[in-house]
Amino acid sequence: MRVVIQDNYDKMCKWAAQYIAAKIKNHKEDRPFVLGLPTGSSPIGVYKELYTMNQAGELSFANVVTFNMDEYLGLPHEHDQSYWYFMHDNFFDHLVDMKKENINILNGMTDDPEGECKRYEEKIASYGGIDLFMGGIGVDGHIAFNEPFTSLSSRTGVRNLTTDTRIVNSRFFGNDPEAVPAQALSVGVGTVTDSKEVLILINGHNKARALAETVEGSVSHKWTCSALQMHNGAIIACDEAACGELTVDTYKYFLDIEKKERL
């Protein structure tokens, strides 16, 4: 696992965006680059960096297919807290050459959630899998909506959200946890770790424990992010604020090993 520690949120976002841009540009295969994407406040700065490069003609998305991690069950596209809305508002609408048909987001209004999830897995497989999955992390260490004790080999499916997550996400729903949908569709931990590379953004003091558990904790379904320790291409991009619960030797190790700032 790589842990790339940047001074602050802006630098973390710049680093992550440059990493993703380099991967897209260097993709020479005769098939699209397949990019997994998250919602949340953490990736907003990365999206801004990416669409700025795109608008400046420095990075094309014409040959990129995207798959989003998750979506609330029961929210229509036009709901301003649906992840469909978030992704268009914060990213897709700003790209000049992203093809609509290359955007994949789980349909939270489906009548057949199980079928929708199966279809999603099949579509990912039809592209030969995901090249790079970018993600965020919940304060309880969840990746996508894989709450504590979700199987580390789980696939795309329906997830019940914990009270903790609904309280955390209630900041977007008028501070009312009951207004946060109780269920979501989410890629599984296994879906994420099947990707060739996984890049997780972890920033801010409130994510310090989640970062420590991801990097230093045991591999455990209690912290679903810890599954990344078993992945051969996992990168954590974080800021100083999130490092508060790492042991000093871990912190120094990653600063030392990443000194060369390899992309």
Ligand SMILES: N[C@@H]1[C@@H](O)[C@H](O)[C@@H](COP(=O)(O)O)O[C@@H]1O
């Ligand atoms: N389902 C999403 C996750 O994919 C995201 O990682 C998490 C953290 O969001 P934020 O980046 O706003 O802290 O929020 C939600 O629960």
